Amino acid sequence: MINIQPIVVNPFQVNMVLIWNDETKEAVVIDCACGGSVDRDKLTHTLEQSDLKLVGLYFTHLHVDHVLGTGFFAKKYNLNPKGHKADEFLYQNAKEHAQLFGLKMEDDLPTMTEFVSESDVLTLCGAKYKVIHIPGHSPGSVCYYNETDKHVIVGDVLFMGSIGRTDLWGGNHELLISGIKEKLMTMPDDVIVYPGHGPATTIGQERQSNPFIK
Numbered sequence: 545m546i547n548i549q550p551i552v553v554n555p556f557q558v559n560m561v562l563i564w565n566d567e568t569k570e571a572v573v574i575d576c577a578c579g580g581s582v583d584r585d586k587l588t589h590t591l592e593q594s595d596l597k598l599v600g601l602y603f604t605h606l607h608v609d610h611v612l613g614t615g616f617f618a619k620k621y622n623l624n625p626k627g628h629k630a631d632e633f634l635y636q637n638a639k640e641h642a643q644l645f646g647l648k649m650e651d652d653l654p655t656m657t658e659f660v661s662e663s664d665v666l667t668l669c670g671a672k673y674k675v676i677h678i679p680g681h682s683p684g685s686v687c688y689y690n691e692t693d694k695h696v697i698v699g700d701v702l703f704m705g706s707i708g709r710t711d712l713w714g715g716n717h718e719l720l721i722s723g724i725k726e727k728l729m730t731m732p733d734d735v736i737v738y739p740g741h742g743p744a745t746t747i748g749q750e751r752q753s754n755p756f757i758k
């Protein structure tokens with residue numbers, strides 16, 4: 545059985561998403577955003593409480609507020625973090641961006657050598673997740689869609705009642721809107737949406753009431 549739990553971390557209140565499997569005790573983190581020791585301990589304790597082993601680090605996109613804990617956990621569990629190639633430049637400049645936003649990044653990021661791309665089907669903790677590339681918030685923003693369990697992890701592409709900002713590096717408002725309409729709003733109403741910030745929502749609720757996609 546697959547479990548999913550967002551953990552709110554860092555001054556930007558990022559939803560770091562933990563996925564785990566009760567039987568195999570495998571866990572994957574999407575957006576390892578836990579910068580600083582208090583946030584790091586949140587993840588460590590959650591893993592220890594359920595006796596979980598972290599086996600993967602994936603990213604919805606590579607803005608600095610979403611990668612802050614990556615250096616520490618990649619090293620601890622010997623993992624290769626994976627995001628979309630089009631966001632690699634953000635990852636490479638993350639330390640500089642951390643200073644720009646007043647964020648603490650204590651551990652250096654390991655070089656990213658593996659990437660996810662459109663239509664990849666990943667097996668995370670025994671569950672299938674399809675990679676959906678929706679640029680606009682950042683050039684390499686992706687969503688992870690679990691069609692069987694009916695949830696999608698969207699990062700900063702879509703929020704409850706809103707969408708991601710498009711005024712940062714490589715942002716594009718038109719691309720973001722068309723991507724959301726073509727690739728997310730074509731999903732069933734009851735698919736649960738886990739955004740990178742703020743509360744979870746559903747595709748149906750956003751289709752009905754999100755002013756940006758009417």
Ligand SMILES: [Zn+2]
Nearest residue numbers: 605607681700
């Ligand atoms: Zn972002």
